[in-house]
Amino acid sequence: MMSLLVVGTVAFDKIETPFGKTDKILGGAATFIGMAASMLDVKTGIVSVIGDDFPDEHIDLMESKNLDLAGVEKVEGGKTFYWSGRYHNDMNSRDTLVTELNVLENFQPEVPVGWRKPEVLMLGNLHPLVQKSVLNQLEERPKLVILDTMNFWMDLTWDELMDVLKDVDVLTINDEEARQMSKEYSLVKAAKKILEMGPHTLIIKKGEHGALLFHENNVFFAPALPLEDVFDPTGAGDTFAGGFSGFLAKTKNYSFENMKRAIIYGSALASFTVEKFGTDRLAELTDEDLVERLDIFKSLTNFDIELD
């Protein structure tokens, strides 16, 4: 019954947007990934680290979503990873105000014994050596290994990133990162180069412009939902990864056709996350909400043209 193992941060976020600001609220890549995957009703385990300042209410929320937190180490006397940022008016760019690594600085992930044969492994954005360490602890190679990363690791740990990428099936990065990684402006050319670095599948996230899925010579495009307001973009990319990985772990079908469905689930879930601060919208999300949103995605892009 082990299905989806998620490695990533569990954090405090403090966020300012044109719509308001928060105190320190629940955040972190693994949090968003796990809460999104929980909507797919798939058994999900988290590997992460927190300090003893992490409140029980956050634990309770995550456990209420059936997330298995056995792999979340609590460091006594330690402080939880903390990030604070301010979004600009266009919501497409942001300034980081505070980054306190805290317990993340010496994080040595330990995969619980019961989680060493996951169906799908989702490596959230972390130091590539931490991602590699998790892979190395597994007793069997998962059916699918997905890795998310960012420009920071390309700048500072390129060799380690290239090393772990060799063991990865699906890479998720944004458009600017794809350009940096490949030194190509064209995303089609960038994808070709990146698919020679290890992963057989690449997802390029374009934020409000949707996401592209590349696999061999196939391309699929998933739109982002056009929204009146993006209230808080924090966690949208991780929510997307959670929906994508959760859907695949649930359906156990790794064909390109099924990855198309998975990317739509990811996009639909991400469209909720940006409606409220942090995890607020995911926390209250119902199955009915999700089905309705998936239907909107269908009508947003599907068309019928009869071609002879």
Added chain:
Amino acid sequence: MMSLLVVGTVAFDKIETPFGKTDKILGGAATFIGMAASMLDVKTGIVSVIGDDFPDEHIDLMESKNLDLAGVEKVEGGKTFYWSGRYHNDMNSRDTLVTELNVLENFQPEVPVGWRKPEVLMLGNLHPLVQKSVLNQLEERPKLVILDTMNFWMDLTWDELMDVLKDVDVLTINDEEARQMSKEYSLVKAAKKILEMGPHTLIIKKGEHGALLFHENNVFFAPALPLEDVFDPTGAGDTFAGGFSGFLAKTKNYSFENMKRAIIYGSALASFTVEKFGTDRLAELTDEDLVERLDIFKSLTNFDIELD
């Protein structure tokens, strides 16, 4: 048998891109619109103006596409409208090097007697008074009036633009222009405001990020084809408008569902235009090319998720 009447520029373009440069080649909004519409096998008439420097070979090319040029006035001793521009490396921005209005400066469009009851009217990007004048010359209101415009007219002729917009069904503009017109950053909010200015349907063109179709509470998204290289973006927006208006004039079905198909035809045709300089790719385009490209658009966005 009058179907699609197109008003717009017929011009000389001189283009520099990172891939090369041209001499003065055939360009202009009406040229691209007409050549795209001709792929839909719809009777198309052009209203425009040229100088006596306009070569017969360009006339021959346009007539070989079955474009009716009876409404194209040739000004003896006049020079054809001339634009020259240089695209930046990202191909998303460009500098205008030369704009010589020439015969366009005093353009008084005259709709030929045989073209005063068109099924569909496509008002290409021109002074709103010129667009209005064409509308006023028609003996019957067309089934559909589509208008394309740009920031230049919003800056200089706002009142005239608002006046002609009241008589228009479909407006096509790009994302920055939608934001300027509505003073809203969110394209969804922008669309709501713009749909109160007259048109019942709005198309927001986002270049490499595709196009959005808004009608009442319905939204449809058409992707742009991810390309290895955008060789020359000149005319892509007009080609899109030509495919869209041509498909609707051909099918005579103005439902939202059919507009979805029309926007896909427009996107598919635009994806050819950017493959070569100017009209070169449109000039050689075959029906087989188009059907194949439409099929790629289908596989690019269509997915099946069964929802209960």
